[in-house]
Amino acid sequence: MDTLSYKTVSANPKTVNKEWVVVDATDQALGRLASKVAVMLRGKHKVNYTPHVDCGDNVIVINAEKVRLTGKKLTDKVYVRHTGYPGGQRFATPKVKLASKPTFVVEEAVRGMLPKTILGADLFRNLHVYAGSEHPHQAQNPKFINLNEQK
DSSP states (O other): SSOOOOOOOOOOOTTOOEEEEEEETTTTTTEEEEEHHHHHHHHHTEEEEEESSSSOEEEEHHHGGGGGTTTTHHHOOOOOEEEOOOOOOOOEEEHHHHHHHHHHHHHHHHHHSSSSSSHHHHTTTTEEEESOOOSOOOGGGGEEOOTTOOO
């Protein structure tokens, strides 16, 4: 036998099949929601997953303000940022962030689960988070995914 009877097929940007999906964040635990969304953004749920290619779906998360944080995370978890000036460290809790910008908590949780590379930045652009139940992506005919039924 001169050749192998099997070959590994790698996806490339031309052969990738990207879809649009909608995920409802109502009463979902933040970390579990974020990990499942990160897997969908990365494309790890597809058979033609390739680590160095954006082969994931475009994910729309609705009702981000209704996400659930367990335990005391709503008041004890701290988001830290720095203004760039001396003594410019700023702290905020999820309770404050949900009041000011409801999408921030979900976006940060998902961003932390994506690669910290240029590919990760490209994958993050495929995430669309909305506070309410309405979204402007009806033209893409997104399909609704129930995360409770996914493994």
